[in-house]
Amino acid sequence: MPFNKKKEAPKAAPAPAPKKVEKAVDGEEKEKKGGAKAPPELLRGFRDILPEEQGKWNFVRDSVRNLAEAYSFDRIDLPILERADLFQRTVGKQTDIIEKEMYAFVDPSDRMVALRPEATASCARAYINHGMLDRPQPVKLWYEGAMFRHDRPQAGRYRQFYQAGFEVFGTHEPIMDAQLIVLGYQIFKDLGLNVKVQVNSIGTPESRQAYLAELTSYFRPHRNKLSEDDKRRLQKSPLRLLDSKEEGMKELLAEAPQILDWLDDASKEHFTKVLEFLEEIQVPYVLNPHLVRGLEYYTHTVFEFVLDNDEPERAQNALGGGGRYNGLVELIGGRPTPACGFAIGMDRVAKALGEMGINPPQRPDPQVFFAQLGDAARRVGLKLYEDFRMAQIPVAEAFGKNALKAQLEAANKLAVQYTIILGQKEVLDGTIIIRDMESGAQEIVDINKIVAVVKKKLSSEKEARVVVHQSPVARE
RNA sequence: GCGGCUAUGGUGAAAUGGUUAUCACACGGGUUUGUGGUACCUGUAGUGAGGGUUCAAUUCCCUCUAGCCGCCCCA
Numbered sequence: 001m002p003f004n005k006k007k008e009a010p011k012a013a014p015a016p017a018p019k020k021v022e023k024a025v026d027g028e029e030k031e032k033k034g035g036a037k038a039p040p041e042l043l044r045g046f047r048d049i050l051p052e053e054q055g056k057w058n059f060v061r062d063s064v065r066n067l068a069e070a071y072s073f074d075r076i077d078l079p080i081l082e083r084a085d086l087f088q089r090t091v092g093k094q095t096d097i098i099e100k101e102m103y104a105f106v107d108p109s110d111r112m113v114a115l116r117p118e119a120t121a122s123c124a125r126a127y128i129n130h131g132m133l134d135r136p137q138p139v140k141l142w143y144e145g146a147m148f149r150h151d152r153p154q155a156g157r158y159r160q161f162y163q164a165g166f167e168v169f170g171t172h173e174p175i176m177d178a179q180l181i182v183l184g185y186q187i188f189k190d191l192g193l194n195v196k197v198q199v200n201s202i203g204t205p206e207s208r209q210a211y212l213a214e215l216t217s218y219f220r221p222h223r224n225k226l227s228e229d230d231k232r233r234l235q236k237s238p239l240r241l242l243d244s245k246e247e248g249m250k251e252l253l254a255e256a257p258q259i260l261d262w263l264d265d266a267s268k269e270h271f272t273k274v275l276e277f278l279e280e281i282q283v284p285y286v287l288n289p290h291l292v293r294g295l296e297y298y299t300h301t302v303f304e305f306v307l308d309n310d311e312p313e314r315a316q317n318a319l320g321g322g323g324r325y326n327g328l329v330e331l332i333g334g335r336p337t338p339a340c341g342f343a344i345g346m347d348r349v350a351k352a353l354g355e356m357g358i359n360p361p362q363r364p365d366p367q368v369f370f371a372q373l374g375d376a377a378r379r380v381g382l383k384l385y386e387d388f389r390m391a392q393i394p395v396a397e398a399f400g401k402n403a404l405k406a407q408l409e410a411a412n413k414l415a416v417q418y419t420i421i422l423g424q425k426e427v428l429d430g431t432i433i434i435r436d437m438e439s440g441a442q443e444i445v446d447i448n449k450i451v452a453v454v455k456k457k458l459s460s461e462k463e464a465r466v467v468v469h470q471s472p473v474a475r476e
Numbered sequence: 477g478c479g480g481c482u483a484u485g486g487u488g489a490a491a492u493g494g495u496u497a498u499c500a501c502a503c504g505g506g507u508u509u510g511u512g513g514u515a516c517c518u519g520u521a522g523u524g525a526g527g528g529u530u531c532a533a534u535u536c537c538c539u540c541u542a543g544c545c546g547c548c549c550c551a
Binding site: 097156437440 | 478510512525541542549551
């Protein structure tokens, strides 16, 4: 989806690509021929997140939100579509994200727009647009939502993926870098995931310039030893050589100049302080002098959260990352404003949870099942259902089924503790049957007291259940 | 974007160049009309799409599509 093919896009009608029209016609013909409709197809790299997975996702979303609030971040929702040049300017034209992965197109108003490939730039834009520099600094924002990159899909990598991000504008203080790392670390800890924190500093653009020159001249004599990929990196983004996975690179890298040695004094001091804070609060981190990040806007501290599991070599183990980006706000037209932030990849986090066998229920398990026989019972049942809901007792039902047998079967599948049964007879008597699903014992109670009776019966077991369902956030 | 592997009902598997593609689970209906967990009966549903070779293709070949793995990149 190259972004620059717009040149001759005429100003006239936003003619939809003719190709698409043809295809649509094809589709119709196919339908006619086969009689049956061709099955609908998902776009490549897009997916549905099904109900079975929602438990994990809720867990992730809840943890993120709880911690965002605990660290006093304010929620912001940003548009999914932005002017394309926002990302071009910030993420960096040389990056793959911009060069070939951005969903960019001309909208009906003849404007070049793009589905956001990330949200930091939007945050910075919002910060400027809404004059947030006139609020008490720092301004701490968090968001969550879908991002789009037209990348080659793989497990844990989708073209529409979800990120939760945290951004802090308006402070240079190294303690902020450290706190962001702590925050990210805590999110993973709350989720029960083991992550390693890797940190590095890539200094200011000026100090980096000098380092890049040095790095390039170090590699140039070895040019013939480099792989094609690495040669390209040497040309395009020498920093990327540092995290090359090529075999032969290890020895070369060992001798290569280290960026930390090239930082100016202020950068060094900043980084040292960040590390001191991390030690103080005992976040285990690994200094990784080869950690560089793909987005061009980073300055000083960069960090990544890497899943620490049995298969450390997996490409999708980076669950999140971020860093400081002191130049970004100014780059898009704001006053010079220091800032830093990070984002976590929720798809990968959810996947990691699944691999750990963590799969919370997508909603509270129903504890009671309501079985009904006949229309009179249904009418009463509809009302009864509301009573239970107000008493906050989750009730399941199978209004779609008539036979009591089928309803009990459904109740059994749901593993409820009690089924309440309402038939013609009970409606006339103003009573209702309550059946203990484990023992099969039944008793008849006054229908007006059923909610109270059930509540009482459940309360004995409730304590145990509450412990089970307790959010791990509350742990330790 | 590059390289490799893969593709059979909703899920997991089986089979074959030649009758009607097998099995389990899941799902729906039922086993004389108001009682579940085990049993029995029964139903729905599949060879990813398109082309080629062949008398005949789910099986062999090609293209496409999608997924997975690695690279690139990144979350």
